[in-house]
Amino acid sequence: MKRKMYLFLSILLFSGILVGCTKKPFSIENTKLEFTNIEVRDGTTGNMVSLDENESKELYNYLKKIVFTKGKSPEQNTGWRYALDFMADGKVIDTIMIQDESIIKYRNYFYKTDDDTTMDLDYIASLCKSVFKALVIDNNNGLLVKPDVNSNEFRSSDKISIGTGSAIIYDEDKKEVDLNEIQIGDVINITYNGIILESYPAQITADYINILESNLLIDGYATIIDDIYNLDSGLNSGINIIALDLTEITNLSETDKEILLMKLYGMYGLEVKESTFDQLAEEGLINKEELYFPTGIIITISNSEYKEDIETLRYDIRKWRSGLGAIGYKGNAKFDGEKWIISSENMWVS
Incomplete structure (x- = not known):
């Protein structure tokens, strides 16, 4: 009788251990964060972009669809790719670190996506891009622009030389065009990775250039x-x-x-x-x-x-x-x- 009792208790104890070891799913939605907006930091470039309310909600809604499970620290933890700072009243109330396409770090714990799910890092990277409006002042020896006086770029330099080697250029009708379509006096939007070389003129490398509709x-x-x-x-x-x-x-x-x-x-x-x-x-x-x-x-x-x-x-x-x-x-x-x-x-x- 005692042996049966010991066996029964052992089974209960073992079952409890198994239940305790079951990995519970984790969702960003579980954090119940009450934030006003999200700031995205790029761990590679150091660029930081403060998203507006709509962009922040879009990012949050994207992340909360992804199911994570708690896991061990990655074998090769070489740093983080992106940091998502959840803001309220201008202060950081919580941070999620994206390690790679399948691992995040939250409050000192690592979480991994399901085997068939990955995060779209291209989408996250696009949020870290900086965009500013500028006036084209020279197109003879490369592209030289004057940034809008209200932009952060103007605070760096009143003239910026634009690297266009890999840039995709769109005209006013959103059609892809060649560099020679950009004329002196055009107003353009420039999208780049946020890195400004502090020379004079300053230098950046454009990812996208949009020729704005003429006045x-x-x-x-x-x-x-x-x-x-x-x-x-x-x-x-x-x-x-x-x-x-x-x-x-x-x-x-x-x-x-x-x-x-x-x-x-x-x-x-x-x-x-x-x-x-x-x-x-x-x-x-x-x-x-x-x-x-x-x-x-x-x-x-x-x-x-x-x-x-x-x-x-x-x-x-x-x-x-x-x-x-x-x-x-x-x-x-x-x-x-x-x-x-x-x-x-x-x-x-x-």
């Missing part, structure tokens, strides 16, 4: 300037400066004007600057006594009115080289869906 009004102004530039072309002889008097233009921001100047530089390969007659005279570029601009022309736009609903721009414009060398007219530019069509009236020449 229609900027294109309109570029078109009307090009129109008068090509009128009475003899006034352009021997010039190396195009000055624009945009004092009366109120429907372009300072950034828009900068883009316009860069577009014109790309079109003509000449120095293009925003300046008035008096400012040019103060610089000694215009001889006030002889009323002559030896090295350039000044194009002045006034009385401009843009009607966005019908995509029409009315304006007065003139090109001046000297007291006896100028031309101007009242203009009307209409966008026909593909290009700006210009009509003029009251043209005068001196």
Whole structure:
């Protein structure tokens, strides 16, 4: 009887040990984390990206679908690939370390995915990419850009040289295009791994470049300037400066004007600057006594009115080289869906 009792107790004890050793499934959802957003750190590059609320929820929902089981430390623990910091009120409340495609570390324990499941590290890597907007200022010797003044990249350098060897480039219609489609004056979005070489200009390597849709009004102004530039072309002889008097233009921001100047530089390969007659005279570029601009022309736009609903721009414009060398007219530019069509009236020449 005692032997039977001992045998029965041994079976119960052994069964209890087996039950205790059964690996319980673990899900990120079990953590019950109440977070506002997630910050992703790249263990290779050191780059850190703070995800917005929607991106954070997307990542969390992706991870909570994956079932893990507690396991031993990997045999070759060489560090972590990505760290996910769960944030609340600007403070880290918890962290999950991704070791590789199948192992995470959470609160000093390692967890492994099921045998037929792996984490998409390409997706995690994409979250660590940095994206910024920039203005193309040179495309002759590689791609040189000026970052948006509100970007972190601008705090590093006002000029950045872009490595494009492996970059995928998309145009405004999201079609893949060649590098030569990027023109001076274009505004682009650049996606890269967050690493900036602190030279001058600074250097980065782009993964993706998106050419943003052109500002229609900027294109309109570029078109009307090009129109008068090509009128009475003899006034352009021997010039190396195009000055624009945009004092009366109120429907372009300072950034828009900068883009316009860069577009014109790309079109003509000449120095293009925003300046008035008096400012040019103060610089000694215009001889006030002889009323002559030896090295350039000044194009002045006034009385401009843009009607966005019908995509029409009315304006007065003139090109001046000297007291006896100028031309101007009242203009009307209409966008026909593909290009700006210009009509003029009251043209005068001196």
